Each structure stands twice: as structure tokens, then as C-alpha cells.
Amino acid sequence: MTDIRRPRILCVSFSDIRSDARVLRQLDVLARHGDVTTLSYGDRPDAAVDHIEIDRSLPSLPQTIPGVLKLALRRYRSVAMDAPAVRAARLALQGRSFDIVVANEARALPLASLVQGSPRVWCDLHEWAPAERSHVLSWRLLIAPFMDWVCREYLPGIAASTTVNESIADLYADRFGVRPEVVRNAIAYRADLSPSPLADDRIRLVHSGGAVPGRNIEAIIDAVDRLGDGYTLDLFLIPSRHADQYWRSLTERIASSPRTTLHAAVAPEELPQTLNPFDLGVYLLPPHTPNHRLMLPNKFFDFVQARLGFVFGPSVETDRLITTHGLGVITDGYAPEDLVRAIRGLSRAEIRGFKARTDAAAEALSSSTDVATEEALLVRLLEAR
Known part of the structure; x- marks a missing residue:
């Protein structure tokens, strides 16, 4: 008898997928091609038919003394499965088999390689794995070499890989001899939105995303106070899962600003509508790591579909898109005074022009190209199966 069951797809992400916009978009594509089981922190995403929840308290990288010692001694094959979250995931997967495994970020590759059923593995690397947190000394000394080993060990043998932009794809090709396909962080085209009119008495700046140390949110608050x-x-803002002290200090800083208002985070699909009433989307991320220098973040595409003008700090990929489409201005640096100077130099007519050009570019900068790349990739994997 012909097997007519739907393909079984496992999506692994050591994040809370329900607040991970990139993985949520990925799930929408996966669910069109098979029955998806998610393995992650947090609750089951809507697109999944089954879910394996990892305890939020379990880290996805080794943090015990034996695990850290193995990292220091470069015993990577032994340490690859030592992280508490990975051990728990491996145990939960016993007796389950899949046709395709999607490993989100390189840290999920060792686990993906052990899944039963001889699945085809697609790794969505997101960004440049060896430098995810290279501004942190312990990461640079212990984790970065491990992530480099993971990429060398596993990338050449998997069926497919993707990353967020051409610059980072070049890094993988140069270092590991594997060129990922590009799937940006773009979101669906919002034909129902158009640029909102400017208020008579103020210019409305907005920023959305994770409240993570190093994101330079304080500089944006300082700048608006100076303006x-x-x-x-x-x-x-989305509070960080591991930075309660930072969140407290940030909310205190916000409370002391007469011109800044903090809102609860909204679901990724609601962001364009929520941000649409504002005028300028602001982001000022210093290049602490290669990923910062080569960033093309979710918020860029959220701001596009919200039809905002842009005021961004310098970064290779966002500079190119802002300049090509005339979406806004790029600051000279990452300090509050750089942001103040850039915004004070804008007339109301220029801001209206940025919003109009973002509107004109919104369809071209939507997710249609990225979804097509993922769809074609999945078809190839399923045909190979």
C-alpha cells in the first residue's frame, strides 16, 4: 500500500518560538509541507501539531564545571551533547523519528544529527555562529571555538543551510566552504497599511525589539531627552530571559524620561499595525560583533511594513538598503549626540518623503522572495526523501 502520510518535520530552536519572529515565519512554510513538531522553550506555536517543551531553566550551552572544562580542553565531540537543554531534548526525542529536521542556529546541529529516521537536515544558521556573542570574553575564549568546530563538523554533511544576508553567507563560504542560501528576516507585505500623517506638534520616534544589554537603548532615550x-x-520591548537586573535598570531610566513611553511587547504579526502611527524607526547598535556590523534585523522589515522613515546607526547591509531605497538617514556613529544631530537635521517634508519611499519599497522588501526560497528548499528535501 502506498504511504500517503504527511512528512514528519521536527523544528528545533533553543528559543521561545512564540516570540521568535524568524522561526514563526519559518513554521508557516513548514506546516504547508508536513506535520510539524516543535522542540523549544515555551508553549506550542500555533502552526505545530505537536510540541516538546524544554524547561526554561535549562541552558542550551554547557555551564557546569565539567562542561566548561571540556570546552577549555577542546573536547568538543564529548561536550556537544552536554548542555542541559540538549540532554533533555535528546531524552524527549527517544522513540520519535522524522523525515526532515530544521535546526535553528548552529548550536542545534549536534542534536539534529542524532534524530531517528535518517532525516534530511536543514540548518537555518540565522547569523554568523562563531561570533554570536564575541563581545563577551567567556564566549570568545570558550564558546566561539566550539561553534567554529560545530560548523566545520556538521555543515558540510547536511542537506541545506540558510542565513540572513549575502555578507554573512560569504563568511560561511570563506570559512567552511559551504554557502548558505539567503532567507532574510523580511515579513509579509501589508497592503492594508500606508504612511500615517505627521502630528502637528511632534515627531514620533519608535523602537521595538529585545531589551538586551548592549543594544544601546539607553542612547536612544538620552537622545530624545536632548532633542x-x-x-x-x-x-x-521584550524583556530578556536572563537579564532581570538590566531590565530593572532600563525601566528606571525610561521612567525618568519625560518623553519616553514603555509599552508591552506585541506579537510579531501585530507589529506593523502597532508601529504605523509613528514617524521614524530608530536603531543604534554599535558593531560589537561581526553580526552587529552585518546586521539585517527583524525590526528593519517591521519598520518597512509599518511605513516608517529610518534613522539607523551605520551597518553594511542596512546602509545599503536605506540608501538604495531612500528610506531615511544613517547616523555618523552610535552615541546619543549622533542620533540628535541626524534627527535635528531632518525637516518635516524630508520625514514625509522617507515614509512615502518606504511605502513604495514595501512590496519589494517583503517576505515573498524569502518564502519562495524556503518553499523550493523544502521541495528539494522532500523529493530527495
């Missing part, structure tokens, strides 16, 4: 009357800043 004075006629400018406001609204923040839609």
Missing part, C-alpha cells in the same frame, strides 16, 4: 519638546519616543 527636547517636539519629539517623543515609544518603546515596545
Whole structure:
């Protein structure tokens, strides 16, 4: 009898997928091709038919003394399965088999290689794995060499890989001899939105994303306070899972700013509508790591579909898109005074022009190209099966 069951797809992400916009978009594509089981922190995403929840308290990298010692001694084959979250995931997967495994980020590759059923593995690397947190000394000394080993060990043998932009794809090709396909962080085209009119009495700045140390959110708050009357800043922030002290200090700083308002985070699919009433999307990320220098973040595409003008700090990929499409201005640096100077130099007519050009570019900068890449990739994997 012909086997007519739907393909079984395992999606692994050591994040809370329900608040991970990139993986949520990926799941929408996966669910069109098979029955998806997710393995992650947090609750089951809507697109999954089954879910394996990893305890939020379990880290996805080795943190015990034996695990750290193995990292220091470069005993990577032994340490690859030592992280508490990975051990728990491996145990939970016993007796389950899959046709395709999607490993989100390189850290999920060792686990993906052990899944039963001889699945085809697609690794969505997201960004440049060896430098995810290279501004942190312990990461640079212990984790970066391990991530380099993971990429060398596993990437050549998997069926497919993807990453967020051409610059980072070049890094993988140069270092590991494997060129990932590009799937940006773009979101669906919002034909129902158009640029909102400017308010009579103020320019409305907005920033959304994770409240993570190093994101330089404080500099944006300082800048709006220096800009004075006629400018406001609204923040839609997701608290970090591991930075309670930072969140407390940040909320105290926000409370002391007369022009800044903190809002609860909204679901990724709601962001364009929520951000649409504002004027300028602001992001000022210093290049602490190669991923920062080569960033093309979710918020860039959220701001596009919200039809905002852009004020961004310098970065290779965002500079190119902002300049090509005339979406906004690029600051000279990453300090509050750089942001103040860039915004004070803008007339209301220029801001209206940025919003109009973002509107004109919104369809070209939507996810249609990226979805087509993922669809074609999955078809190839399923045909090979």
C-alpha cells in the first residue's frame, strides 16, 4: 500500500518560538509541507501539531564545571551533547523519528544529527555562529571555538543551510566552504497599511525589539531627552530571559524620561499595525560583533511594513538598503549626540518623503522572495526523501 502520510518535520530552536519572529515565519512554510513538531522553550506555536517543551531553566550551552572544562580542553565531540537543554531534548526525542529536521542556529546541529529516521537536515544558521556573542570574553575564549568546530563538523554533511544576508553567507563560504542560501528576516507585505500623517506638534520616534544589554537603548532615550519638546519616543520591548537586573535598570531610566513611553511587547504579526502611527524607526547598535556590523534585523522589515522613515546607526547591509531605497538617514556613529544631530537635521517634508519611499519599497522588501526560497528548499528535501 502506498504511504500517503504527511512528512514528519521536527523544528528545533533553543528559543521561545512564540516570540521568535524568524522561526514563526519559518513554521508557516513548514506546516504547508508536513506535520510539524516543535522542540523549544515555551508553549506550542500555533502552526505545530505537536510540541516538546524544554524547561526554561535549562541552558542550551554547557555551564557546569565539567562542561566548561571540556570546552577549555577542546573536547568538543564529548561536550556537544552536554548542555542541559540538549540532554533533555535528546531524552524527549527517544522513540520519535522524522523525515526532515530544521535546526535553528548552529548550536542545534549536534542534536539534529542524532534524530531517528535518517532525516534530511536543514540548518537555518540565522547569523554568523562563531561570533554570536564575541563581545563577551567567556564566549570568545570558550564558546566561539566550539561553534567554529560545530560548523566545520556538521555543515558540510547536511542537506541545506540558510542565513540572513549575502555578507554573512560569504563568511560561511570563506570559512567552511559551504554557502548558505539567503532567507532574510523580511515579513509579509501589508497592503492594508500606508504612511500615517505627521502630528502637528511632534515627531514620533519608535523602537521595538529585545531589551538586551548592549543594544544601546539607553542612547536612544538620552537622545530624545536632548532633542527636547517636539519629539517623543515609544518603546515596545521584550524583556530578556536572563537579564532581570538590566531590565530593572532600563525601566528606571525610561521612567525618568519625560518623553519616553514603555509599552508591552506585541506579537510579531501585530507589529506593523502597532508601529504605523509613528514617524521614524530608530536603531543604534554599535558593531560589537561581526553580526552587529552585518546586521539585517527583524525590526528593519517591521519598520518597512509599518511605513516608517529610518534613522539607523551605520551597518553594511542596512546602509545599503536605506540608501538604495531612500528610506531615511544613517547616523555618523552610535552615541546619543549622533542620533540628535541626524534627527535635528531632518525637516518635516524630508520625514514625509522617507515614509512615502518606504511605502513604495514595501512590496519589494517583503517576505515573498524569502518564502519562495524556503518553499523550493523544502521541495528539494522532500523529493530527495
